[in-house]
Amino acid sequence: MRIWYQSMTRAEAWPAYAAALQRTLAAAADPGTRIEIHGITRRGGIGDQYRSLEFIETIEVLENVARAEAEGFDAVLLGNIADPGLRPAREMVSIPVLGLCETALLTACQMGASIGLVVANDKHQSRVVENVTLAGLGGRVVAVERMQVDRLVDLDAAFAGGAARDRVIGQFMAAAEACVARGAEVVIPAAGVAMILLAEAGIQDAGGGAPVLNASVALLKAGEMAVKLNRLMGGRFTSRRRTYAQPPPGQIAELRAAYGDIFPRIVPS
Known part of the structure; x- marks a missing residue:
């Protein structure tokens, strides 16, 4: 195909x-x-x-x-x-x-009863939450936390490793752990670039047994x-x-x- x-x-x-x-x-x-x-x-x-x-x-x-x-x-x-x-x-x-968003949400519903989203920045949050509402899954999303990536292209430098990658992963993990603390059983990195970066870094667990979904x-x-x-x-x-x-x-x-x-x-x- x-x-x-x-x-x-x-x-x-x-x-x-x-x-x-x-x-x-x-x-x-x-x-x-x-x-x-x-x-x-x-x-x-x-x-x-x-x-x-x-x-x-x-x-x-x-x-x-x-x-x-x-x-x-x-x-x-x-x-x-x-x-x-x-x-x-x-x-x-x-x-x-x-x-990507609809598929991520539907897949996460098969992985756990509640979902946490980690968005890149404040501006992105409302757009992602709108998609949650369109999918009719507002009741399944229990937490939305954010990283601090206001300039999205800054994520590209993180693939080279070093301090740039450590900073992004650190922000994601802090936000993901906050989602878990609020009841999320599955965490979705709500930015396509971040999904791939985290997957290449081997990040698959948000803590407490909650998986991190590579929705790509x-x-x-x-x-x-x-x-x-x-x-x-x-x-x-x-x-x-x-x-x-x-x-x-x-x-x-x-x-x-x-x-x-x-x-x-x-x-x-």
Whole structure:
């Protein structure tokens, strides 16, 4: 199977993370799974904790989702904790589209009864909590703590080790332990870059037996499962009832005249 992994990072701004993400996903993939990692190339890729900047980047993300389907990929994985464009993407294409935050939360629910989130900074917190509410899992999240990474690209230097890595890991562990003290049974590092950094550092326990979830790997494995289910279900993995319903064939010609080559698999009637 072919999986398109969409990062919200610009490769030249995050070179160490890009290499680490490639290593992590390649090691976790099933035999026969081919993963292509794509980042942001046109505008942005360094500050998506700000909503307006995330919006700008999401335009490229949605264009890439359409490209992935056109090029024959079997699924798209949105590897950003904000799940940018997740719901519009599911409406657009016939292949499964999964998001990092939603997948992390659903996986954590299978690992423990209560969840703790460690966000990068104050700005990121409200965005992540909104996703928790959208997933209907507010009752399962018992704690949200934060690190002090106000400039997200500073995380890239931590992959080189030394004081930069020790500082980030120390901040994470203090926040994770606070989550556990508040009742969390599973802790999610709520930043994709931090997940990979912690995984490479071997951080898997938040204390007291509470696991630390590397949701990037969980996203990959969920993506592989979604592809298999989609095949078994005859391409019906994504519901076309209400939320992800597509335009009826009788309207598609009119919509394409206004919007361009949208919903290419719909045959006009």
